[in-house]
Amino acid sequence: MMTRLFLLILFIVLISACTKTSTEVGTYKAKPISSTQKQRETCLDWYAYRIDTAKTIELLNLKTEKESDLMVYCEFFKNVADTN
Numbered sequence: 001m002m003t004r005l006f007l008l009i010l011f012i013v014l015i016s017a018c019t020k021t022s023t024e025v026g027t028y029k030a031k032p033i034s035s036t037q038k039q040r041e042t043c044l045d046w047y048a049y050r051i052d053t054a055k056t057i058e059l060l061n062l063k064t065e066k067e068s069d070l071m072v073y074c075e076f077f078k079n080v081a082d083t084n
Contacts, residue, residue: 043074 046056
């Protein structure tokens with residue numbers, strides 16, 4: 001009888017310890033994305049043929065319509081490491 005009581009108390013303590021630690025949920029706060037990071041991602045999407053040249057020029061607000069100018073602009077972001 002004492003063994004059962006001891007096991008029951010042990011079980012209750014274990015369950016209460018688990019529920020106390022599992023109720024504390026941390027909130028995830030995303031870092032704001034900089035304009036440079038957005039430009040980099042847009043250029044990398046263009047390099048990967050995910051978006052076309054005209055759409056990329058529009059997203060980057062470039063004053064040109066030439067693909068060669070876009071290539072020069074995006075060359076900077078091609079080998080830059082992701083710092084975020």
